Amino acid sequence: MHSTQKAHLFPLESVPHASPLTIRTPANTTATTPVQQETPLPASPWRWDVDQISRHTRTDYTLPCCLCGSHLMTSIEFAPNFPWVTSDLRPWKSKASLSMCSTCGLLQKCTDSRYGEDVADIYATYSLDSADGSHDHxxxxxxxxxxxxxxxxxxxxxxxxxxxxxxxxxxxxxxxxxxxxxxxxxxxxxxxxxxxxxxxxxxxxxxxxxxxxxxxxxxxxxxxxxxxxxxxxxxxxxxxxxxxxxxxxxxxxxxxxxxxxxxxxxxxxxxxxxxxxxxxxxxxxxxxxxxxxxxxxxxxxxxxxxxxxxxxxxKLGRPLGMQATDGPEETLRTLEWLSNCQQQAVSLNSSGDPFGILGTQVGALWIDQASDAKATFFVDEAPRRNSEKFLGRPVLFPSDVLFQNRVLVPFLSEYAKPIAARLVEFGVYPVLIRSP
Structure with a gap:
């Protein structure tokens, strides 16, 4: 028997259109460069069904938790065109969905037979070359x-x-x-x-x-x-x-x-x-x-x-009991951030001006797939990536980005702000993602 539980997204914070970021230049003078945080964003072309979360309580449910084996699962269904990527940096066109175990709290993919076949296909052609496996992050x-x-x-x-x-x-x-x-x-x-x-x-x-x-x-x-x-x-x-x-x-x-x-x-x-x-x-x-x-x-x-x-x-003795984790709200808030990220990339693309994306890993690939907003270039702070290409487009060190070119910084605010401060020193215009 299935029962349906409604979940509500956390309300979006009210963030100003742009806030100044003050940094110290090498000459110990104060420079202020606007850091774009939020603009009116276009609607997302894909949505997951976050308002329909089904709690499966049948003990014979065929997809138990991969950690504790419980059959009490909360599922989050994704739209068919939600973009997936692989850990070795390839787009992946198959479908998947998420479940959260109501017993141990683990968030996980629904590991049905089709998912297992897809993962086997990924590993059969897995290439660490595309994931820069010869170097560590x-x-x-x-x-x-x-x-x-x-x-x-x-x-x-x-x-x-x-x-x-x-x-x-x-x-x-x-x-x-x-x-x-x-x-x-x-x-x-x-x-x-x-x-x-x-x-x-x-x-x-x-x-x-x-x-x-x-x-x-x-x-x-x-x-x-x-x-x-x-x-x-x-x-x-x-x-x-x-x-x-x-x-x-x-x-x-x-x-x-x-x-x-x-x-x-x-x-x-x-x-x-x-x-x-x-x-x-x-x-x-x-x-x-x-x-x-x-x-x-x-x-x-x-x-x-x-x-x-x-x-x-x-440890010796019997395992301790499991403790409860947060409910699906944290997951839904994380998914909403991804939606904001995708919409921000579309907004940058619609301006017609050149723009870049910071990073050459999963985040940059996902944005490229999710938004169909093809960045002109990518930015990486690692000097060894300078002059390389990612997705067929140039990878630039921050000092090589043209003055005031916009660069999307796809990190949560606590990580994005110090990165933005470093980019500003090179005359780059960082664009941050609004928080849910």
Whole structure:
């Protein structure tokens, strides 16, 4: 039996058309450049049905939660033309929908057989080349930029996690070895094993000093590790509880699991990644740890921006009960932000003037697909991306953008404002997304 529950979007804040951003120039003079935040926006060409949320209470419901197995699910249906992208930066034309488990609170894709076939197709042709897999993402650190993996290792000590001079690590889902490369540079006394789906990454990983490689199907389960890392892996798993439980058996007595996942409430584009099965909040990640028999020693939102980092170890005794998470309102607010982002891109495109989009990852690809507003160029603060192309268009360093050209900054306000301040120093006109 199905019952219907109405959900209401959070009201939009009243944001002025433009607000001045005051920064200090290198000459210690004050410069003020307007930062566009909101204009009258066109209607979105696609909408998800956010006002019709069905709560499935039948115990024989065929799509149980991928984390706890509950059949009590709240579903959010998307319009057929909602744009999806893959984690290796490809548009994906199939359909998907989201469900939130009313028991453990995990937000997840509806993993029916069609979805499973699509994900299998994605992985069969998965290409880390298109996702810049040979390099790690950069994060702002100590006034400059640092590889995400290096920043993660560096900051663990701030949270009471001390890595000894020697040890062993298994990087489960290692890709081309970005995290193992950071371990090799920071902890040269460690032995390292990388594991992934196919042989495609073997050559790259084995180039890292001290690193071995194996496929997941050939993983030697008798070996023990001081650290098992899953960096942006758990969100891809359809049976995360089972896999974490199995991996915990491969830890040494004092060993820990190091898990990092996107925080969808801080990075809304995570919801549009087709092959991301699960979309975590802090509490739903803690619930996963409890169900897998793990004690979450550290759960941090700010260790790496827009991501959740967990350090966990096996615990004795029975798993603790799960705690409630926020209802669907946070999800709906995140989806509304995506709608605002799409509409802002359409508005920029309609002006007829050249404009750019900040970033060369999932967010930029999604905006390009969602709005059909083809940016003239993309902007990336990483110098190594300068003079490259993304989606067939130039990637510019901020200093190469023509004076007062508009650049859409597709981040939540707390992250967009410091980025906008840096762009203003180069004479760029940043355009921010209004908050729901």
């Amino acid at each position: 950069l994060v702002v650190r100590a006034g400059g930029f640092k590889a995400r993996a290096s920043a993660l290792i560096e900051r663990l000590s701030e949270y009471g996690v001390s890595l000894q001079a020697s040890g062993s690590i298994l990087d489960y889902g290692c890709g081309r070895g970005a995290f193992l490369r950071a371990v090799s540079e920071s902890l040269p006394g460690w032995s390292m094993m990388g594991a992934d789906l196919t042989e495609a990454n073997r050559i790259d990983v084995e180039k890292i000093e001290g690193a071995e490689y194996t496929t997941l199907s050939q993983l030697p389960v008798e070996r023990r590790y001081d650290v098992i890392s899953l960096i942006h892996v758990v969100e891809h798993l359809q049976r995360p509880t089972e896999i974490l439980n199995q991996l915990s058996l491969m830890l040494t007595e004092q060993g820990v699991l190091l898990i990092q996942v996107p925080d969808f409430s801080k990075n809304p584009f995570d919801l549009a990644v087709f092959d991301h099965v699960a979309h975590f909040s802090v509490q739903s990640l803690k619930n996963l740890a409890n169900l897998a028999g793990l004690d979450s020693m550290v759960v941090a939102e700010g260790l790496i921006p827009r991501e959740i980092t967990m350090v966990a170890k096996p």
